[in-house]
Amino acid sequence: MKPFNPFSLTVSVPPHRHCGVTVRSRMLIILLAMVPAAAMAVTQYGIAGFRVMALSMATAVLTEIVCDKFMGRESQISDLHAMFVGLAFAFLLPASAPWWLVTIGSASSIILGKMMFGGLGGSPFCAPLIGWALCRISWPAFMDIDATMLTMDLVYPLAQLKNFGLQAVTATDAQALFLGKQLGGLGVVQIAGVLMGGLVLVMRKHISSIIPVGVIAGVIITAGLFNMIDPEVYAPPVFHLLTGSTIFGAFFLATDGPSSPNRQIPMLLFGMLVGIMIIIIRVYGIYPDGVPFAILLANLFTPVFERIRPRSFGKR
């Protein structure tokens, strides 16, 4: 636009300054926080891991563009949220996932987990988990991590625990688990990388520490109780923390803004519920890794937790 002579003023509502954090900058930092785990996944699975992540992210972005066209709305892909959904969904998949599974799952994460509810901020669920749940229920054989990864010399500790009991679990060395020497979702089991990214997010205040603390506390308490009842049958808390997607869920999925509570006490309860449900599903459920369903279930309880709120200033 041609500048007016001598000038035209900008007139806008307050505030006239801003903290500087925008949706895009936050998503960018979250994506960067996922890079260490992604790099570890590529190191471990090679091009196969890279392929799943790239395909999932591309599908997510394209799907969102198409949705925006159909819905006749201005596209918001520049806020990078679709990239996050795509990458987070890929993190949950086995590296061997076929291309159509990745595509369908990633697209449905965006369609059913985000755009159906009117875009970012409307969904009561953490979007990547919607795609994951859809795939897990529709094509269990392809989502089954053990069956698809027989070529690797690593093992899926959670499936061993589920199917053969604690005695059969061979990967119990905490350090090896921490460094990702296990099977599971290709990104989520890179515990060291995930934890590093998560801690950066907490320290830079892009996510609150309350929900991750709640999840981890919930896991430790519940797993600890089971372990106390019978240490021969039930795995110790450390095992549960270091396997499957517990840490990834705690830092990256449960903290999803719209689907989790906003105030401190509800956040803590929400986190604890996720932690408790993880263990209950792992112990009694049919799914080896309870994290996605635990978070989806807790998402449903968000409105209930939100009812716990302080009195407004000065109201008696």
Place this chain on the structure above:
Amino acid sequence: MNTHETHSTLTQAEMPLMRHCPLVTCGQEVKRGERIATSSTPGMGDIHTPVAGKVAHVDTFRIRIDANGDEQVDPVSLDDLSGSNLLITLLELGADLPQVNTTETLIINGVDAEQGVLTRQELFISSRATLERGLKTAVALYNPQTTVLAALKGTAQTLDGANTVDISEQYPSGLDPMVALAVTGREAPENTVVIGLETLFQLGRIMETGLPIMETMITVGKEGKIVSLGTPVGQILDEAGEVIADRDRIVLGGVLRGAAAASPSHGVGRDTSAVALVNNPAPVAQDAPCVGCGECVRKCPARLDPSMITSYAEFGMYDKAAAEDVDVCFECGLCGFFCIARRPMLQYIRLAKNELALAQAQSGEEV
């Protein structure tokens, strides 16, 4: 009497109206200090022209006067007035005085709440005698049991006849409701009146001169300056050596809560605490849906849910906003500062409050 080198000659004065009814028409000759608009809000003072001259423009939001000559109204004698007579006269002379029945605690808010504003601090330095005169008048009007001066921690400010209470400089501790909480220990205490230090200054000026309020202290850059009301903000910035460029914005008040001037001829009002030039090109707020990040909820000092309130306001569901206690919001502006979607939070909140007030006024009239 204090003398201030203030009135850099005005060729034109523009008086902003706050739901005042204009009493003058275009072309009318006015004397300096003549009443040109009367307040329609209880507790808000009338408006007077700070220059003699001719009325050039009148609309709902402003009256503009071209300066000419120096005829001035006669001072009013206030010495033998008291009680409600004094109150009415002061309101007529342009003082803003909240109306209450009984006052237990009178709090003088001497804290500049927003960063970068130092108007009240400067008043302590430049106009102590006027402030004390004003305080005497306020005490006579409100007859409180205790009088408290809320001052910034570490400044050790005092006023004769008031106990000093320290206020933290952490925003929003300096806003009236937070100050009332710090002083009384209760949120929204009853029978408590908070008046700003500039009101005390204005009271003091009226008592000293017998003339209506025609000047105020504002912050320009890093210093306080007493200027004539109605001074165009463009002139103030010019005199401070600022160059206004295309797409800049002129902010009246602090950056979190202040209004942007629509033109450089916009005049300083009694409630203007600062005039500043902000030059970031893009508007800070944008029309965007809430992304549910929860930042605003965690930052709100009134423990509200600004995301819900503003979303309701956005879709015209004002009754729902009322159920979320929008009336409790004291407009600190933090929700908008932290909103990662950069929604115009404060504007939505003010919209909801305004619509609710209108609805209430209407139903009140129909009954």
